[in-house]
Amino acid sequence: MRVRTALGGAIAASVLVGLTACGGPRYHYVQNDDFGVYAKLPSSWTIHDEKQLFPELSAQELKDFHQSNWMRTFTGHGLKADKSLLFVGDSGEPVGMVKIQALTPEIREQISLASLRGFAALNDGSKDLMQDPNVKVVKDEPVSFKGGFHGVHTVFETPIPDGGGATAVVDSTALLNDNSTIMYVFKVTCTTKCYFETHKDEIAKAVDSWTIQEVRS
Secondary structure, three states: HHHHHHHOOOOOOEEEEEEEOOOOEEEEEEEEEEOEEEEEEEEOEEEEOOOHOOOOOOOHHHHHHHHHHHEEEEOOOOHHHHHHHOOOOOOOOOOEEEEEEOOHHHHHHHOOOHHHHHHHOOOOOOOOOOHHHOOOOEEEEEEEEOOOOOEEEEEEEEOOOOOOEEEEEEEEEEEEEEOOOOEEEEEEEEEHHHHHOOOHHHHHHHHHOOOOOOOOO
């Protein structure tokens, strides 16, 4: 089965809701069962699909997008869907994404830890965060899951563009499957105070929940 065909048939992922003992929702569970992706997010964060993110796209254009991509983004309280597409969060509420992307042969030939960091954080594999003098790396560690999934988890602090000297934190994980045909991206970002103080516990739980399980055919 070709990767494009596999991704194209895997867009019907679910968003489940976890309930408290009193019956109120505490979490959203974002899943793509075809690719084993799972993330648990606070119910106060709003989850957005591709139709909400790209309302200008036609049905055919969305179908073409789904041939090689699956994505869910999220925003903290009061933020609109388009905020979740920011590469560097500029508000006091978390924003981020969960993304699956089929890689072209050209990208697979050049993929490395440096390009994985760039893809996950800035959607640009040519960006080497470790060499950027404006970036303060807080954490950089290898990640692996059963089934051959492997990659890197990076947390870094960076100036917010046009932010008047304010800084943000980007927490991103990029993983490849065992034959490097598919990339999985998990990301959350917001201001430095938001990440380390205001929403510290919520973000930590969300990051810890992200996982990829081996899917048996």
